[in-house]
Amino acid sequence: MYKINCLNPIAAVGLDLLTENYENAGSFREADALLVRSASMHELELPPSVLAIARAGAGVNNIPLEKCAESGVVVFNTPGANANAVKEIIIASLLLASRDIVAGINWVNSAKDDPDLAKLVEKTKAKFAGTEIKGKRLGVIGLGAVGVLVANAANRLGLEVYGYDPFISVRAAWNLSRHIKPIKSLDELYRTCDFITVHVPLADSTKGMLNEEAFALMQEGVKILNFSRDAIVNDDDMIAALRSGRVKRYVTDFPNPKIAGVKGVIAIPHLGASTAESEDNCAIMAVEQLMDYLENGNIKNSVNYPNCDMGVCAQAGRIAIHHKNIPNMLSQFTSTFAREDINISDMTNKSKGKWAYTLLDIDAPSTPAMAEGIGKIDGVLRVRIVL
Numbered sequence: 001m002y003k004i005n006c007l008n009p010i011a012a013v014g015l016d017l018l019t020e021n022y023e024n025a026g027s028f029r030e031a032d033a034l035l036v037r038s039a040s041m042h043e044l045e046l047p048p049s050v051l052a053i054a055r056a057g058a059g060v061n062n063i064p065l066e067k068c069a070e071s072g073v074v075v076f077n078t079p080g081a082n083a084n085a086v087k088e089i090i091i092a093s094l095l096l097a098s099r100d101i102v103a104g105i106n107w108v109n110s111a112k113d114d115p116d117l118a119k120l121v122e123k124t125k126a127k128f129a130g131t132e133i134k135g136k137r138l139g140v141i142g143l144g145a146v147g148v149l150v151a152n153a154a155n156r157l158g159l160e161v162y163g164y165d166p167f168i169s170v171r172a173a174w175n176l177s178r179h180i181k182p183i184k185s186l187d188e189l190y191r192t193c194d195f196i197t198v199h200v201p202l203a204d205s206t207k208g209m210l211n212e213e214a215f216a217l218m219q220e221g222v223k224i225l226n227f228s229r230d231a232i233v234n235d236d237d238m239i240a241a242l243r244s245g246r247v248k249r250y251v252t253d254f255p256n257p258k259i260a261g262v263k264g265v266i267a268i269p270h271l272g273a274s275t276a277e278s279e280d281n282c283a284i285m286a287v288e289q290l291m292d293y294l295e296n297g298n299i300k301n302s303v304n305y306p307n308c309d310m311g312v313c314a315q316a317g318r319i320a321i322h323h324k325n326i327p328n329m330l331s332q333f334t335s336t337f338a339r340e341d342i343n344i345s346d347m348t349n350k351s352k353g354k355w356a357y358t359l360l361d362i363d364a365p366s367t368p369a370m371a372e373g374i375g376k377i378d379g380v381l382r383v384r385i386v387l
């Protein structure tokens with residue numbers, strides 16, 4: 001029986017996949033695995049019982065990935081599962097940034113009791129006039145699951161789209177429309193575009209990337225969309241750029257007391273992935289990945305451990321070993337079994353950066369003594385008897 005704890009509400013369609021082998025843990029302190037959306041986990045002291053964390057969504061900056069890897073806790077996310085939801089809100093945001101729809105609606109609400117409202121509307125509407133998006137230049141920074149969909153959809157709406165992603169995956173490149181113009185440097189993108197939308201993960205390399213220096217290169221009156229993470233934009237520099245008119249509108253999914261209410265800011269309460277479809281997709285993917293890991297030791301879409309798939313175990317035993325990615329680990333594992341005269345019938349060893357994962361099928365039932373023996377090998381972080 002596995003105990004699961006949800007740190008955020010997770011869509012029922014995902015939780016319904018959990019079989020009778022799973023039960024709800026009252027708290028993360030008793031859990032074998034956790035499901036989470038954006039709840040910050042940096043302050044949580046996870047108990048040793050926690051084997052895995054599944055983030056139902058894309059961004060994992062709320063999870064201490066290295067700390068988890070060091071203790072053999074696999075962290076999953078659900079790549080692409082909410083990308084369409086973000087694409088759709090980006091299209092809405094391009095329009096919100098171009099037409100003064102938000103101010104117009106607010107004004108109508110404030111004037112709703114005027115008996116001459118219809119006449120007043122016709123007199124006042126010029127104040128809220130805007131521009132069209134067709135023919136404008138859009139720069140997309142980050143061409144992953146979200147960025148590619150945004151670029152292609154914006155292109156279909158008649159925008160001239162420029163894409164920047166020095167690490168673009170082969171899969172994303174295949175999905176990108178040939179009409180999207182690759183741009184070699186961020187500086188060139190900043191100088192070229194009327195709209196800039198950012199779709200990169202929050203990392204040391206992306207933190208504060210939209211700052212004074214970047215704004216100085218941009219077109220006067222540029223419109224910026226941030227549905228990635230708050231810290232990708234330097235708020236003080238953004239406020240100065242809005243005040244000077246360099247940035248005309250800033251649409252952000254991450255309001256904070258500094259930026260909310262500033263003239264030119266359209267702040268949305270982190271709704272990018274909040275659609276029924278996206279919540280269902282993310283929950284299903286997160287739960288399926290978690291179950292395959294807990295029951296079979298397979299890893300798919302982990303952000304801190306390598307992918308590894310040996311299917312369902314058909315042998316007498318299966319052992320999963322989390323270890324450092326250093327020389328001489330495999331020979332020590334195999335000789336441990338050889339000493340006990342146990343045959344290894346199948347084996348996979350994969351690594352990702354500093355961390356590695358070995359899954360072994362053996363012709364004898366796994367025992368706690370075997371796990372204990374392997375656990376003593378220098379560089380081993382966790383040993384789990386899967387079967």
Ligand SMILES: NC(=O)c1ccc[n+]([C@@H]2O[C@H](COP(=O)([O-])OP(=O)(O)OC[C@H]3O[C@@H](n4cnc5c(N)ncnc54)[C@H](O)[C@@H]3O)[C@@H](O)[C@H]2O)c1
Nearest residue numbers: 058059142143144145146165167199200201227228272273
């Ligand atoms: N607002 C929301 O609700 C919402 C929803 C989904 C994702 N997000 C955020 O958007 C981010 C992107 O989501 P995704 O699903 O497209 O992720 P993804 O991993 O598919 O794509 C990220 C892309 O960014 C690129 N990249 C990384 N560093 C870069 C850099 N310095 N310059 C240019 N490109 C760079 C990567 O190569 C990758 O192609 C997530 O990490 C998350 O923070 C927000």
Ligand SMILES: O=C(O)[C@H](O)COP(=O)(O)O
Nearest residue numbers: 037038056057058059273
């Ligand atoms: O990174 C993500 O997937 C989004 O920011 C969505 O976050 P949420 O699941 O908390 O809405």
